[in-house]
Every structure is written in C-alpha cells, then in structure tokens.
Amino acid sequence: MKLRTRKSTKQTALLCTVSVIALATDLPRDAFAQASLPPVTVDAPQPQRARSTTATRSQTSARATRRTRTTTPQISPAPSVNERIYSADNNSYVAGQASSASKTNTPLIDTPRSVSVIDRKELDDRGVTSIPEAVRYTAGVTTGGFGYDPRFDQIYVRGFSTTTLGDFRDGLKQFPSGFTTFRTEPYQLNSVEVIKGPAAVLYGQSVPGGLVDRRSKFPVENQVNEISLEGGTYGRMQTAFDIGGASSDKSLLYRLVGLGRAGETNYDIADERLMLAPSITWRPTIDTTLTAYAILQKDETDASVAMLNRDGQLVNVNGATIKLRSSDPKYDYLRQQQAQVGYKLEHRFDDVFTFRQHTRFGVLHAESRYVSGSFATPTSTVYDRGAVAVGDDQTSWQTDNALQADFATGPVVHRTLFGVNYDHNTWDFKLGLGAVNPGYALNILNPVYGIAGPTQGYTSGSRSTQEQVGVYLQDQMRLGNWHLSVSGRQDWTDRTQINSYTGAVTGARNDNAFSYSAGLLYHFENGIAPYVSYATSFQPETSLGLDGIVLAPSEGEQIEGGVKYQPRPDVLLTASIYDLKEKNAAKLAGYVNGIAYYASVGEIRVQGFEFEARARLTPELETVTAYTYSDAEITRSSIATELGKTPAVTPKHTASSWMNYTFLNGSLEGLGLGAGVRYIDATWTSNDNTSRNNGYTLFDLAARYDFAKLGPKFAGYQASINANNVADEQVAVCNSGYCYLSQGRTVIGTLRYRW
Template identity: 25%
Template sequence: MMGKGMMNGIAGAAMVALGGSMPAMAEQGPTLAEIRAGDARPLDVTSESLHIAQESLHKAPQSLHIAPQSLQNALIQFSLQTGMQTSADAALLQGMTSPGATGTLAPAAAINQLLAGTGLHYRFTGPASLVIVRSEQGSLASSDSLTVVAGVENPTGPVDGYRATRTLTGTKTDTPLRDIPQSIQVVPRAVLDDQQASGLSEAVENVSGVQQSGTSGNRSETFRVRGFSSPGYAIDGVMLNYAGDRPETLLDLANVERVEVLKGPASALYGRGQPGGLINIVTRRPSYQSEGDGTLQAGSFGFRRAEGSISGPLNEDKTLTGRFSAAGQTEEGFQNHRRDSEREFGSVALRWEPNQLTSFTFGLDHTRQKMPFDRGLVVTPENEVLLQPRRFLAEKWSAIDARKTRLSLGAEHSVNDQLTLRGSLRYDDARVQDTGIDYRSLDDDGRTLGRRFTDRQEDSRNIDAQMEAQLQFYTGGIDHQLLGGIQYTRSRMDFTSYRANIDDIDIYQPVYGAVKPTPKINSDYVENITMASVFLQDQIAFNPQWKALAGLRYDHVDQKMNQKIGDGEPDMSDGAITGRLGLVYQPVEPIALYASYADSFAPQGGQSRAGKALAPEEGWQVESGVKVDLIPDRLSLTTAVFQITKTNVKASDPLDSDYSVTTGEQRVRGIEMDITGEIMPGWRVLASAAYLDAQITKDKDYDPGNRLSGVPRASGSLWSTYQLQGGLLSGLKFGTGIQAVDTRKGDLDNSFSVGGYYRLDAMVSYPINKHLTVSLHGRNLTDQQYIATPVSRTENHPGAPRSIVAAVKATF
C-alpha cells in the first residue's frame, strides 16, 4: 500500500528506512517510514568503525520478541528492540517473509535468524547501522562509503527536530502529512522544551491562524482556529466531554509528545467539532528502552515547576512497557492581590503485547488545580482597555478548585496483513467549583464597577466507546485503505449556581476586602447528551502522483436537560450527515498540491434565556494549498487558501452570560503559511503567518459586516534556534522568536477594539554533559503591554510582562 511510495535514496540505490503496514503496532510502533535524506551524512566506514559495529552486533544477548511476519515489519522490530538502525532497498523486501527471532539473543544472532532463507545479507554503514543487501553484494570493504539513513518516525512518537512527517490526527491511520488534503501542523516536544512551554496556549502560538479565545475565568483554555472558537480539544484522538462547553482544567504538558492542529472541519472523522479545526494532544507512549527525564524550573512572579517522566520495559521480554509522568507547579502571578496558582498532575501509561499481532493499552491521568478566578480587565468609557496589566478587580478569596481524572483502555489485533481491528474505551470524571466574581458594568462616573458573586459547581462524567476496522485492498491496481467504525458517547453534567451582589470597586483606585456574601440559588439542572455515530473513510492511491481521501459520517444526538429551577424545556434530538472529500497531486516528489471540501456538525450545550436548547452549529469549508520541501526532507512549507461558512453560531447572551444565543451566519476567508524544519545542521526554524477576513454575513442581533471578535486580520510568528556543532562550546544552543498580532474587535457588536502587539522571546541552553542541560528563557523581553485575549467589555486578559525562567534538565 503506502510502502510502495518510499523515496529513492542516493548513491545509486533506493535506500529507505524500513517501514510498511504494521497494524498491530499502530499506537506504539511505526507502520510506515520514509527516508530522511536530509538528515543523511556520508560516513566513511573504516576498519575501526567496522570493529565497533561488529562489537555492537555481538554485544551481550538481550530478550527479543519478533514473531514470524513480513521481513519489512520484522526488521522494524529489530531496530526498535535493539536500538540499531536498519535500512534497505524497498524492492528487496517486496513479498519477503521472516521466520522471526524470539529468545535471549545477541543482535548478530537475531539479524541472522531474521534473514534466514531470504537470500539477503547485511553489511555495516556505521557503529550501530546496518544495510540489507543481496548476498552476492558481499560484505562491506573498509574503503567503501555509504550514506547513513536516519531512523523511523513514529506518528505518535518523538520527532527528530522540529519537522514531523507523519500523523494519525488527519486520518486516524499512519499517513504522511503530504498525502492529506488539509493543512495539518505539528508542534513536537522538541519545540515545547526549547520554548520552556508550560501551557497549551504557548504551544499553539507556533501555528498559523490559532489564538486563545478565552480562559473561563482562568480555569482552562479555549482557542480560535481559523477564526472560530473551539470549546475543547481531543486527547489521543478522542474529544473531551460533550456536555461541557469548555475544558474543566488547564492542560499540563508533562506527558505531551505532540500538539497537532488539523485545520478545517473534522466532523466526518471525529464527529462533534468546529469548522475552524481540531486540536489533538498526542501523549507520550511507553518506550522499549529504559529512559527518563526530569526538569526543574524557576522564574519571575514566583513561578516554580518540577516535572519528570520515566519509561521502559516492565518485564524481561519487553512485552509489557510503561511510562509514568508527573508535574507540580505554583505561581504567584504578575497581578496584584491575587491568590497563588497551584497545579498537580500525574499520569500512567501501560502497553502489553502478548504477541506480535495483539496489543493492549491502559492510561490514567489526574489533574488537580487551585487557581484565582479572574475575568481580567474591563473596557473604560473611552472604549479602550486602559488599565495596567497588573490591576486585579476581584478579591483574593475569588478562586477555582477543580480536579479531573481520565481513564483509557485500548485493544488492537491484526487479523492478517490487510485487516486490523481496534477498540477503545475512555472515561473521564471532573468536578469544578468556583467562587468567582463577575463584573457587571461601570457606573456613570466611569470608574465604579458593579460586581456579582457566583458560587458555581459542575460535576461532569463522560464515557466514549469506539470500534474500528482498517482494511487494505486493491481494485484494478488502485490502492485503498478503508477505515470504518462506530462510536457511542454519553455525557452528563450536574450544574448548580448561586448568586449575590457584592461591593462595587473603583477600577483606578481599588480597595479590597469585600466580604463573601451568602448567595441564593439561581440555576440547577442536569444535562445528558448521548451520541451514536457510524463513519467510513477511504484513502485512495491511484498511482504515486494522484491520491484521494473521502469520508462520510452520521451522528445522532439526544440532549435532555432536567431543569430543577424554571419551566424551560431545552431538550433536543437531531442527526446529521457530514462528509469530507479531497484530492492530492504530487507532480514531483517534493511538491504536493491539494484541494478539499469538508463540513462540520456540533451539538451545543447550554440554553437560551427562554429555556430552549440551542440548534446545532453547522459549517463547511473549501480549501486548496501546496505542501513543498524547500530543502528536501529538511525544511517544509505548507500554504493554504480557504473559505469557511458557519451557521447557528453560539455566543454568550449579552444580557446574561450564563445563557447563550445563536447569531446567524459567519464567514472566514483566509490564507495561511507554515514553515518547519532545519535550514542547515543545528539551525532549526518554525514560522507561521495568516491573513483572515472574518465577519458576520447574516444575523438578527448583530450587524452584517461586523468583524468576528478576537480575530486579527494579520498574525504571524517566528521561532529559530541554532546549536553549535563543534568547538569548545559544542552543544551551546541559542534562539529567539517573535509573535505579532494585529488589532482585534472585542465583541460581535464591534463596540471596542484592542490594539495589536508584538512579543519578543529568547533562549539559551548549554549541555553540562550528555545527561545534564541548563537553560535560560526570556519572554516579552521588550516588556510590551497588551491584551492577549479579548472576550467582552467586562473580560479582557492581559499578556504577561517581561519574565525570565531558568531550568535544569536531567536525562538518563
């Protein structure tokens, strides 16, 4: 199937990093790999290096478990379990099978067993590198010189540098990014480490057309993708609680391997979703080799953080592997008179492979946070946000106490080389209580702010079950990869809200000390959402140049709300068919041209002030673009032009933020550009730019032509690092980056605007030795004052002033 499209190598041979279809290892091992010629460097194999290589092959025996299977997959397992790099000509492996190798074996004995009866041989290309050749080619002479091909990229595993080439997010199958007819951007862990990122908003700042859209009073983060707000995100391909309109806690990055953004509608594959795009968090998997890392950070505004992860085999034959990750963080914050922020996080991931055809996974994570409840700053009578970023307009007792537990189970079985079956079960449970202060409006004097105390409680539970079948087959020489499945989701949220007015506050000369009042109940309900879905997707390769993607899904949603206060009946039962169709043309290997259509369907939680359910949001997009390697297999460029139209748009009710309204039709037209990769050895770059024309096109409450709130016309980012490759300071890394954002309208009425800004960041790091690295990271070095996230006239979140964070990282 896709393995037929492996790239030609150099030195007159088609050298590939071993890959192919390996369904039983879809989550933890590579199913397909392509040559990384851009990382290849000629290696003169001397007698000394041959001796080292022979020693590595004959090193101490180790426990291996490589079942009989295709030779291609067997050699992948050899590389994974021994740590040795193995490369081959793709044509040599076509139709080859291997008897496998199981037991306590030295690598030399294992590779000989794997090649038994194939007529193939191996030769050295480096101290830990092998190339598979025909037997008549003989062994490698010491004067020969070959190109070493870099190793396998796993679509859920670490990325070599900044440039990812494969993903599961775009299709739920292991697919090259260049073969997917939509823009997909990947922010790998290497970027998160270099930028010392501690939150999801810092990660997605590197992606074109993505901005934070809100914080729900500082409890969590939501984002705008291509101009449209997404209330949540997916973790390992599964969306969060359907009954909630926002995440319950902030996402901790301690166990995050990649942050991937699929631009445009993804409902045909994932169901509920916004037309702007999907953010998918890929968590760190257990490793076959023992490894670990730990980081201590300290910085401005009382920031303290410790995180670590340890992973490896849990039994002798490496059929059971595990990873444990944990983090703890505290911060005083840059705003005055606010309580401190606290967050603790822990996760466990296990993988059991009783044989080569079957695998089981288990995941458990828990987050606990205590945060200050904060609505930010208010608009002054000049229709601007003029207050200092450090100004806090609530009380120190205004806080959020939240916890969330997530459990996942997965199973996968390869029936044969063509058919793979997968199943997953996800459960999460969360509780949030906030004793928050919301801002009402300014008095006629322009400085006295009315305030309201709300004691809210949300208890939510969500269960998601999925079954999938992946089938590879050919029809008339056309390659198909068919994915079909069913999904059942049930979400429940118990919500209560109590309210009372509290003392006003002077926004220019605040006096704190208002007493927490005794509130009266104003809302009490239980909301249940059930969704049943069936979906089908076909990835088609007509030939190496032309590829297509088609998908269809049906979702049926039942939403019931038991109102314990009031007479509303916000029940809803509805269904929708969503589709996806795209075409990719690759005239030459470094270039892919694509065009696509997709639509979206999103049931909406909440209700109107009349007690009615909100109609589901619907949307559609047309997109075309180009994906090209500016430097072959090193530096990639993705450009896209698109139009998205969305109807039944949900917005906060301007008369009462506890309720929502639908606002007609909105449209975004835009162009985006993203560059990722390595310009030369040691010089990495991540750049993005977007222009968005986002406006209301039809509405009964807002004027058509108004710009969508919080969406800049132009925005962009640049992050670049360089690491010295030799000399006395070898390993020294320094980098800098800039974020630039245009002016934004603060609400759909366009009653006020917040100014554009730029933010300059920088970093430097140095490896004390191969296990210990120290670094220093500066953010907003020019100390710009700006509004990072406008939400409404009474909620605008300022960006942080200049800050410095120092870190020490240990690996073993």
C-alpha cells in the same frame, strides 16, 4: 497584592526535595544502564522519504506471502538520548505523520489538507507551559481571545474557537462542563496536532475551524528517564519526572509521568498543580498491543481574571488607563480535581485487517468563587461587588472502534477505515449569586485587595446529558502518485437539560447529521504535492428559540486548496487558501418577559491564506515560521449592526517565526539559543465593529546548555532558560464587553537530568 501560600506548596516542595536528591546523587552508570539491555528497533521511527512508500506494491501478493512472525527483537546500534526522547523522524521540528489527520499512519506530505504538528522537541526548546503556548507559532491559529485566562485553553483556528468542542486528547473529545474544562499539562504530552478546517467526518460534532488534539506520552521501548526542576517569576516552583522501562523480552512496557507546581503567574493568578500519569503496555503477541493508562490531576487557579472595564473598555481615570482586576485574588479561586482512565487496544488479524479500540472514562469536580459587579453611575469611582459561586461535576465516557483494511483492487491501493464512535457526557452545574456587599466595594482611586468572606451558597442548578453515536467510513486510495481520500459519517445526537431543583426539563433535542469530505493530492517525485479538499461539519446548539425548543445544529463547510513541499525529511512547507463558512448559527433574536430567545440565522464566512515552514535550514539552524491572512465577515445576522462586519477578536494578519541555533563544534559546543517574534494585527472589540484592540508584537528568547560537552561525568545534565514576552507588553484585549490583559513577561529556568 500579597502573594498567597497554598496547601499544594508543601506537596510540591516535597517533590522538589526528592528531585534535588536524585539530581545531586552521582549514581553509577551501570545502575542507569538497567543491566545494559540491548536496544531494539521494533517501534523505532523510520526516516520519512520525500514521497510516501506506503503500500507501493500490490498487497494481494503481500497477503499470499504473510510475513514470518518472530518474538526476537532485532539488535541495532544504541541511539543517543536525544534520538530516543524526541519522536520526530529526524530529530527536528518536522513530524512525519499526524495520527489525528486520518486516524491512520498516513504521512503528512500525502494528506490532502492542512495539518500542523508541534512535537516534543519544539515544546522543550520553547519552554512551553500551556497548550495555547504550544500552538501560537502555528499558521491559522490565534490565542488569547480573552487575554490571559489560564482557566481554559483559549485557541482559535481559522477564526473559530476550539476551547470547548475542539478540545481532543488522543483522538477522543474532552467535553466541557458548565464553567470548566478538562485541563491538560503539556509536560505529559508527546505532541500537539492541529487539524484546520471541518473534521466532523472522523470526530463527530465539532467547530468549523478545526480541532486541537493533545497526544499523550505512553510507554516506549527506548525510554529516556528524566527528572527536572524549575524556578521562575512570580514564585514559580516545579519539579517533574518521566520514568519508564521494559521487561527483558519487551512484552511489557511501563511509564510514569508526574509533576508538582506551586506559585503564581501574572496579575496574582494562582498556578498550582499536582499531576500523575501512569501507563503500562502489554504485548502478548507480535500482533496484539494493550495499553492501560490513567491521568490524575489537581489544580488551583483563579475563577475570574477579568480587568475592570467600563463600556467595553479598560477603566480610564483622568486620561490614564487603570489595569486592575475586577475580582480579588485573595478571595478568588478555582479548585479543580479530575481523573481520566482508559485503554488502547490494537490487534492485527492478518496483512489486511487491523482493529483498534480506544476507550476512556473521565470525572471532573470543580469549585469556584469570585467577586463581580458594576459601577453605579458612568462616572463612579467605586466598583460595587457581590460574591459569586460556581460548581461543576462531570462524568464522561468515550469509545472509538475502528477496523482498518489494507488491500488493492488492480492498480489502486486502498487503506479503508470503518469506525463506530460513542460519546456520553453528563454535567451538573450550580450557580450562586450574592447581593452587592459594601465590604467588597473597590475604590479605583485607592484600590485595596485582600477581602475575606464566606462562599456564596448555590441558588440555581442544572443537569445536562449529551450522547452521540457516529458511524464513519474512510477510503484512502493511491494510484501511482495520485492520492484520493473520501470519507462519510452519520451521527445521532441526543441532549437533555433539566432544572436540578425542580426536575423540570428546560431543553431537549434529538438530531442527526451526515458529514462528508473528499481530498485529492498529487505527489511529484521532487517533493511538491498540490492538493484540493472539501469538508463539512456540524455543531449542536444549546440556545432556545422563541418556542422554547433547542435550536437545530449549526453547519460548516470548507473548500481548501494548497501545495506542500518536502524535499527532504527535515523540511516541510505548506501553503493553503480556503473558503470556510459557518451556517445556521444561533443569534439573539429578542426577549419575551425579559428572557432571551435565539434564531438559527447567523452566518460567518472566512476566506484566508496560510503559509507555514518547518525546516532545518542548516545542521545548526532550524525554524518554525508562519503567516496567516484571514478575511472574516458576518454575512447573516438578526442584529442589523453586525451585517458585513468582522467578528470580534479576529485579526486579519498574524505572523510568527521561531529560530533555534545549536552550536555543534568549537568552544560553544553544547550551547543552544532560540529567539521568536509574534505579531497579531488589530482586532475589533465586538461584532458591531465600533472600537478596536491594538495590534501588538511580542518577543521570546531561550538559551540552553548540554553539560555533557564538559566531560563524561556531566552526561545527561542540561540547563535552560526561557523568557516569553521579554518586553513585558501587557496588551489590553476587550471582547464583547469584557476586558482582559495579555500575559506579561515570564522567565523560567530549568535544570534536568536524563539517562
């Protein structure tokens, strides 16, 4: 199939040219020093101790002796580039805390639930190019439930998809549209955080398995500027930059992150992107911080990447499996433009009260088209196709307001959080289905791609509006080495759907739900921290019952127990067992006049064990190693053949390990090598468990070199190469009647300059 040339290629080439000039120019060191302002440590991360020291003294006396305020920053020795660019407390794969876990700065070792953080260092070392790539070495997480489909971030946590209701960015939900979602560029992220198990008590409606929170890059005092160039397989070309700075008194900080990419990925799928993310932080006083930001993005990929299948399997001709796309890469596209604008405000009133507000407004516009169809007979070799067009327009607004209080009642130290959250989302969905066109037919014995034709007109449409108001309260208590967290949240949701052409209401429902959680942890002096927790969640449904009314929300609950071990800041081991249930899920109940109706009778139970190790084993060697055992079962269903069966594409065993070795001395000093292995067990192709997807093992490799080891004139220059799925295993993944292929081999080389 012939590669396509797209408009954004010229724009990307222009950005590449600018970056090449910057990289090739030997700028004076004094210019990069930005007048050599002395570094400060106002926000510098502090090494995490083996046991939390948060609020160890009575805060009653702390209030009596309020800290002395000063606007003069403390001078400290200049940190290295790596110490400045990577925010982990110890320049390793171990994060000290996860903002999303409790919406406070509680250390991970003192958080009574399983949470994983993929920081910027790991993202760079593994050469991550998508969110699924970012999390696939994480315990309890699987990706590619529909093979390789770059339209969405397909991520499952503890057996439940987080693609839609589990998609968060900086603590606020990224709502989906009818056919598309807000797409996230990993280069613009500082970290990715995965909460495992129900999280509705802080975030409202969400899936039982958990959520994935993408944490953006914002201004920092010790900014490391960066320009990078990439080239790779399938004509990939990319240039990116991350530039920032601060005023002399550090009261004003700024950052600008940008990226341009052109090319394709496996199976002739377009992969083009332009992204610009400016942000600015203003600190008028030591107690007040205001950050305003915007994320502007324009993408093009393909709308349908499914493979030809028959009876829920890849097409087989004369005993050989045929791997052909059902759509046509030349005709097919998904063009998406999105913008998000927001601000984050924090004000500390005194030593007790701190107020935080995060508000964001987002818009999304997408136009898609592809061809799809079917075989006329079970033995036909001609796939008859017609045109399909899909349109999405979305506006969303979210705000989260939280008041934190730090105080003590006798020997018990409290960190209490009271919050109010509001979400509003409206999306217009348009669909056009064309008749079978003989000119679009595909002969699987002699496949010819490259069709041309008009875009199908829209024939139906709907407008959906969803609102949610949530009020939550959380109290994190500490008594000696005991840590107790208790939370509760009340939500009110309202959703309405109308026919865009007739104005008729096709679905409406108001619901309210109370979610709660509790966790208890004991932190021994030797770094061992056993814990137990309980949490609930709810998820509004869109399916209609026999009476034409939208069904009540499904519910989730989980009991989890585990142990964490952190003997030093650069080692964190977590082992957990859990019993997770989803109840009252919508299941197909029958048809009336050809129209499907559903009933709230579905129930899935997942019992599992997870182990994750993030550790620096030696000064040169670090690892992320994970294993997951998941026993999932459909315990209630309106479909008799599903009872007692395993949900589709849910593996029982998954395991992965990433090792990174950096030479610190000798003739190879400056060289870094990485290797990873990922195993995914066999899965069922459908809920009735009649056929299987094969299990598979994939290998990843990486190498990088820091040219500073060659001499001072090369300081800041780095080169790397990352190869994913080096054996090019294109594994078939069939899910509920649709078949896809997993992503094949990709090789990407990167040259970057940091100063």
